[in-house]
Amino acid sequence: MILKKKDLFLIAFFLCLAAVLLLCFNKNAGTGIAVVERNGTELYRFDLGKQKGTQVIDLGGEYHVKLLVEPGAISFQHSDCHDQICVRTGKLSKPGQAAVCLPAKISVRITEGQKTIDAFTG
């Protein structure tokens, strides 16, 4: 009935697996909010967790910036800027990620999903 080292390792492995799965489930709950700003002023806020279907947001301006909002992700679809860094950044989906189109002064950042706006006054 005495457990061998090998068996203990196996049990520990499964316990770890359970812990990892637990963490994964908890992480999935916090889908981010995409905040779109021009020159520091907030233009849009998308709850990526609630986003159904794809949506192209035409921000216009000198660089004709277009954003692509999808379920769980947002990206710069188009910009006439020279360096194209914003477009090449690709899809943003996790809190903390950000992409900026410096020439157009447009930034997109993902914040924690917990602070969604419940209502708007004004």
Add this chain to the structure above:
Amino acid sequence: MYKEKKLAYLLFAVLIVVIAVLACILIKSNQKPVSYECTNYAMGTYVQQTVYGKNSQQAAKAAAQKIGELENLISWRRSDSDITKLNQASGSDWVSIDPKTAAILQKSLDVADKSYGAFDPTILPVSSLWDFGGENQHLPSKKEIQKYLKYVNYKELRVNTQESTASLKRHYMAVDLGAVGKGAACDEAVAAYEQAGADSGIIAVGGSIGVFGTKKDGTPWNIAVRDPHSSETQSASLGAIDLRSGYVSTSGTYEKYFTKNGVTYHHLLNPKTGYPENNSLVSVTVVCDNGALSDALSTACFVLGREKGAELLKKYNAGGIFITTDDKIYLTKNMENTFTLSDRKYSLVKSGV
């Protein structure tokens, strides 16, 4: 024999993993509150509701119905409303009104009195001349304004809440509860949520908001304050209020306005001059424990200006956010821990009042 034991241990480990995952799924599904969201049109604006709990749909529908009923009582545009009856009987007799109408009129008179007439529910003779947002929106002549301004006087509106009656002392006087109605509608909705047994809920009637109960995750309701520079169709927020309970209303120059000969005229009229109040404020947001009061107070504070407005709020234990034309945000002391600025274009001034 040893192999059997080993298999048993492994099966036990797998069982732990399965139980853990199932437990997670169960917890998550229990955390997801039953909610019902709906949008309809009332009080000349959109009404948005999100209600949580088993009776969420029933609660939201009851709230929408109550708001409709309230509009039928207090809108001067409805031919058979209490306010129309009162306006038509001006200068003659007392009229019987619903206790709800009487209570709202009484609250309006209280704010009118404490704001020394900066808010006046008898503004209709002048506000109808401007007709902001209406088909006949225009700049009235000085003569017209002077002619009708003398009929704007809240002291000549008398309300008896015990008998549910009201009267307007002089002919041509008329009541407009447009600056109270949206907040009063929030009061109705919150009462309906409670009555229907909902867990929690939030209602927005235009720029007036009411919350009921606490959010399932225990965090405060997050109320975004509109950036006055943003357009109506693409509203951006300049910050947010953490609201545990109560009501929020905003009065802003950007809500209804028109431009004539290069001059912009907004709908927030000073009852003493009959003209839009221009005192370097763009908007005032008020947080209070009553919807109708928060709505009336936001209008009163806008007309009074920042300092006198903050003094008025003290009388109601209410909080205020005053936004000026030069992008400064003044907070009353009780708002300092609940408002968070997110737009760096604005600068925050804690007035300490």
